[in-house]
C-alpha cells in the first residue's frame with residue numbers, strides 16, 4: 001500500500017483529481033514520487049518544495065525518512081491544507097510558507113536544503129533563469145524538476161532551449177479550472193544546459209515513472225501525442241558537481257576557451 005492510500009486526504013482533497021487532462025491520483029502520485037524521490041535519496045535529508053500545492057510531496061518525503069519539509073505555495077487554500085495535513089501525519093516536521101516563490105527566494109540569509117523540488121511550476125515563470133539561479137544557490141545536493149514539453153519538441157525532440165507560450169495554465173485552488181498566462185517551457189536539453197551554468201548535472205537524464213495500467217501516463221507518452229488534450233511532461237534530477245559551465249564572456253575574462261582562426265571562415 002503506498003503512503004497516499006494510508007493518508008488519502010492529500011489526494012482526496014486535491015481538486016486536481018477533477019482535471020480532464022492529467023488528473024492526479026494516489027497511484028499516479030506514488031509512481032511519480034517513487035522515481036524522483038526514493039527513500040535512499042531522501043532519508044535523513046531536508047527538502048524544499050517550490051509550488052507545493054497540497055504538500056503531497058511533503059507527505060511522501062517525510063514518510064520515507066526525510067527530517068524536515070518546507071513548502072512554498074502562493075494560493076492560501078492550498079497552503080493551509082498542506083500545513084494541516086502534514087501536521088496531522090508528521091507533527092513538527094513540516095513548515096509551509098504562503099508566499100510567492102520569487103519573493104521568498106529573494107530574501108537574504110535563507111537556509112540551505114539538501115534537496116529542492118520545482119515540480120510543475122517553473123513553466124509559469126518568464127524569468128526562469130532567476131528562479132533556477134536562486135534555487136540552486138540554496139541546494140546542497142539535488143534539484144528535481146518536473147517540466148512540460150512544448151510544440152517545438154514534436155518536431156525537434158532534442159531542441160536545446162526554451163519555448164515561450166501565451167497559454168500556460170496553472171490550477172486554481174478554489175475552482176475546477178485553471179488560470180492562463182505567459183510562461184516559459186524549458187525543454188530537457190535546455191535544462192541540462194542551464195543547470196551546468198549553476199554547477200549541476202543530471203546523471204540519469206529523463207526519469208520515467210512505472211506505467212500504471214489503464215491510465216494514460218503523461219510521463220511515458222510519446223512526443224507526437226503532444227497537444228492540448230495530450231500534455232507530455234518530463235522529470236529530471238540534477239546533482240551538484242564541482243564543474244560549472246563558463247560563458248563566452250567569462251572565457252574572455254579568464255582567457256580560457258578554444259580559439260577559432262578567421263582564416264577558416
Ligand SMILES: C[S@@+](CC[C@H](N)C(=O)[O-])C[C@H]1O[C@@H](n2cnc3c(N)ncnc32)[C@H](O)[C@@H]1O
Nearest residue numbers: 051052053073074075099100101119120121124
Ligand atoms: C501544477 S501545481 C504543482 C503542485 C506540486 N508541485 C505537484 O507537483 O503536484 C503548481 C502549484 O504552484 C503554485 N504556484 C504557481 N506559481 C507560484 C508562485 N509564483 N509562488 C508560489 N506558488 C506558486 C500554484 O498555486 C500551484 O499550487
